[in-house]
Amino acid sequence: MTSQTRARAAIILAAGQGTRMKSPLPKVLHPVAHRAMLDHAIDAAEGLGCERIVVVVGTHSPEVRAHVVKRLGEAAIAVQDPPLGTGHAVRAAEQALSGFDGEVVVTYGDVPLLKAADIEPVFNADGVTVIGFEAHDPGAYGRLILDGETLTAITEAKEASAEILAITACNSGVMAAPAALLFSLLADVRNDNAKGEYYLTDVVELARKGGHPTRAVFAAEDAVMGVNSQAELAQAEALFQSVQRDFFLAAGVTMAAPDTVHFAWDTQIGGGTVIEPFVVFGPGAVIEGGARIRSFSHVEGARVASGAEVGPYARLRPGADLAEGVKIGNFVEVKNVKMAEGAKANHLAYLGDGSVGAGTNIGAGTIFCNYDGFNKARTQVGAGAFVGSNSSLVAPVVIGDGAIVASGSVITEDVPADALAFGRARQTLKPDAGAAFREKAKAQKAAKSK
Known part of the structure; x- marks a missing residue:
């Protein structure tokens, strides 16, 4: 004031x-x-x-x-x-x-x-x-x-x-x-x-x-710059970004390639944070000191606590809230999900509308199925749980503390604490059927080529 x-x-x-x-x-x-x-x-x-x-x-x-x-x-x-x-x-x-x-x-x-x-x-x-x-x-x-x-x-x-x-x-x-x-x-x-x-x-x-x-x-010439064209708009953006980069560097934020990092008007980053090249911050991003945002990530409307790691190639959307030690890996998108201390989603996942407990592991290819075409619903995964790769959790659904969801499952009902849930068809084996299929396919391809 x-x-x-x-x-x-x-x-x-x-x-x-x-x-x-x-x-x-x-x-x-x-x-x-x-x-x-x-x-x-x-x-x-x-x-x-x-x-x-x-x-x-x-x-x-x-x-x-x-x-x-x-x-x-x-x-x-x-x-x-x-x-x-x-x-x-x-x-x-x-x-x-x-x-x-x-x-x-x-x-x-x-x-x-x-x-x-x-x-x-x-x-x-x-x-x-x-x-x-x-x-x-x-x-x-x-x-x-x-x-x-x-x-x-x-x-x-x-x-x-x-x-x-x-x-x-x-x-x-x-x-x-x-x-x-x-x-x-x-x-x-x-x-x-x-x-x-x-x-x-x-x-x-x-x-x-x-x-x-x-x-x-x-006042400084840059401060009173008026914008009348798209070129001048781009110039104003560049000047804003340059000032912000200098501000964060002076505050103790590590950026190996600061010219590749882009900030929003209200971005907050604590000292001791590492921002790798080619990171974009949208409005509402709060990064506590000591976090790490890896290359090619986009963060908007999200909070990242000290010691958490995001990316590379990750997207945090509004409402994402990562506690200390959380790991969000490559090609993972998080929207309106609170992830407790030490939770991980390392690869290829979509987590939308829900919560993930402390120490829980979310496997590659996991999806929180949060939208039925009309309404959004929440997925709650407890502490110490394990969700296997390529699983679909159909909201609203609760996965209890310590529960395990087998890989490839489609989960539509709540899973109690410490339970093991399967939501897939039983595997069937047909001896020699693979070889028979190959021989048939080769014959059909040969016939077509004549």
Whole structure:
């Protein structure tokens, strides 16, 4: 929780059409690290302690509106219709912030890498503060004209002289000001420009003319990166992953090939864990220190305790919960199953909806048959049990502590503790039938070839 002296609110601009994405999915709903860019922006606003968050949406993307309502409620919606520039978009949020007496920060739904810590310095000022950045290639960015920390002007590149174009301090578009001041200044913004739009940047000049302080604070260029195309989305993903890899390496996670490991926005990994190459973490993965995730495994919505081992080529789905010393081997899928200490499923198994007791061994090819086409049911396997290879456990079913299920069995009824269960046809032997079959087959093949 951040310390603050005045109430805070955030206006997140998310009304752009995102045509350069060339995708039916609205731009701000495209994911970075398995989380919509818009949610990253909301996370940052919440991290700042904003008591009011308003997202400005357009009429062209009902999916964006529905996304915001689901997370923040209808009161968080402001509609910009028609779109007439960034200043007009911020004014669209004025009614939603009616009665708010505090500071407002304007951010963007397509800037997924901007964190609360990057935004924090814009607050606790009496005037207008913008976030700037030192650009490696300033290009078409607006330039910040500075006198120390004082911001004297923002000049658009197309209107800049050669001297101003040489400036590398650029405008990120993120701005903060007391609410009353911000909306008062916006009321005086005019659209007498080539595009006929109302620009948020005009607020700086109006503030200076009104005698209000204007200043700039700086963030890293990567942090304020906006996403407008699929290429930029991939770049943002790469930047996120790079930061996370460095974070986990510094925390004591061993990764021999970190560039091949991909994290979700909320991945948790304890120090002392070994992550082998080509591992992917989906949302909700919690890996305790001292675990080992082997190559080509996928972990999502799962907990892996210290000393457990997963993979290679394993998949943990939501609800998988592995205790200490559990071993999940190659081509094993676990979904919504709690496995107690020392349990093993080493090869080619599907364990869905159930539990496995401590020290139990699940043989290769075993399936928890958890779905009958309409409903899910649970399979419970007790402690110290042994399930032979190629067995099908048809849920709902309970295998007692210490019970043994013979290989190749189809189990449809509960097996008591320490019992031995067979669920297969009796083996039949026919002497010399194999040789007779081969001779017959050879003769038939010879006849066909004539």
